[in-house]
Amino acid sequence: MTRVELKEKLIAKIGTTNDEELLNQISRLVNLELFADEIYKLNPEEFEAVKEGIAQIESGLFVSEAEANRTIDKCLGR
Numbered sequence: 001m002t003r004v005e006l007k008e009k010l011i012a013k014i015g016t017t018n019d020e021e022l023l024n025q026i027s028r029l030v031n032l033e034l035f036a037d038e039i040y041k042l043n044p045e046e047f048e049a050v051k052e053g054i055a056q057i058e059s060g061l062f063v064s065e066a067e068a069n070r071t072i073d074k075c076l077g078r
Contacts, residue, residue: 001009014026042050058064063071 014023015024
């Protein structure tokens with residue numbers, strides 16, 4: 001299917017659907033694509049949190065994903 005055909009098919013589906021959830025999901029996807037080209041600017045608190053996290057990693061203060069999952073499972077009683 002070509003890009004033009006796909007666009008036409010999507011436009012037709014959007015035009016005929018009454019499924020509000022489908023339309024909301026399409027809207028979210030379109031909006032995500034529109035904002036994907038924007039560069040997110042960290043505020044000062046976020047920037048400091050990132051710096052702190054990098055320092056923790058560099059100091060070896062982290063756990064593996066598997067270890068974190070085991071801890072979470074233990075806390076949840078699994």
